[in-house]
Amino acid sequence: MREEIIVSGRMNPMVDPHLQIWHWQIPLYLFLGGLAAGILFFAALYYINGKEKDYRAAVRLAPFLTPLLLVLGLLALFIDLRHKAFFWQLYTNIKLQSPMSWGAWTLLVITPVSFVWCALHMKELFPKWDWKYDWLKTLEAFFNRYKNILAWVMLIYSVILGIYTGILLSAFNARPLWNTSILGPLFLASGLSAGAATIMIISRSKEERRLFAIIDLIIIGIELFLIVHMFMGFLASTQVQIEAARLFLGGPYTMSFWIFVVTIGMILPALLEILELRKYHVPAVVTAVLVLFGSLMLRFIIVYAGQASRWLY
């Protein structure tokens, strides 16, 4: 038997017992970032493929949400900072080894891009929209001319943003649960799935909804595969990662993870999508809300559980 007692001095109410440094702000930020990445990815993808007219919700309507999502996400991140007056330090440094730095710079590119994309589609929401000033019109014409390049930038940066939400955590080798490279693809998939779900809510076209139901179904399959893979990796790894996996296999996060994330957030919507594709009528909103809920819960549970996982010594 081994027992470790902290005799003295270790009375950090903010630090012990789990060193819980990140609270709701970070998982919310990761969720909003991932969701925005998913929506922008599909918008860019179908624009580049010339399907703008067929998939109107994906290319023109859903992106209107993204500036809001990104700004809210940045706000959540800002609330998390403890030394707020110095936040600009993020943008006077480029630290290639720090995922946080990567993320800050990625957001600096993709947030303005999302604003421009919306500006280019203003007439879609307000048919009588007029930019009033000439220089705004010139600007719009300029971006319209280079819209294809803009779409490519959006495509690439949305993938970086989606992966970043997971890499941010997997770079921490001090938290064995996070320290797996599967988290990058898993969070990217979760963000794409959430993006597809949002498009399903907005779309009024049967064909478009069907397409995104199929896409979402495939992504959920990939997510489940990645989750199984992640646990296989943990269980075949070192003691600390086995302990990390146990948080979900009998430990305190077992119920919340397998019920909220896997069952309600993945398997249930997948079944509903299969029913829908078999021509039963299932309201898209129900499926989509479940997917969004699962995606949000995934971030919360991984961020919280990760901080409970640690090296033993």
Add this chain to the structure above:
Amino acid sequence: MRYAMAVDTRKCVGCSDCVVACQTENNVPIGYCRDWVVEVMDGTYPQLEIEIRSERCNHCENAPCVRCCPTGASHFAAGGIVLVKPVECIGCGACIASCPYDARYPHPKGYVDKCTFCFHRIKNGLKPACAAVCPTKCIYFGDLDDPNSEVSAVLKMRKSKTLIPEAGTMPQLYFLI
């Protein structure tokens, strides 16, 4: 130059003088600490073995906290000492999440704080406060590149270990066993 510290687990009695000395010297806010004492009990009664360790930041050579810091506030100073510049720190907490030893804490003023090996004292040729005050003289400090420093000498003579070297951090806080 490579600063390092060695703590003798056989001499340490767990009095916590090092903790109080550090809190006083570095004006550590009440309720927080930069160093702490751990007592590890191994075995089943009556075969028990006790190890007492005075722990602090390991000033890792491959420091994940420096790697993860987005602003460069966490950096290597002379002699491999890991320091935080308060005016560059945004308080994002990435370094706290990345330290396997839980050696950092968020200072109530917003920035992140931790052991500095008493950088301000060693610059002037003094020992860190914890080493200076230890009544059993079980904390050795000095330059590993200098074969005559007290830390080099004691590490040569005695068996030592570092904490979770398997985390890949290359800690520079040694424990004599």
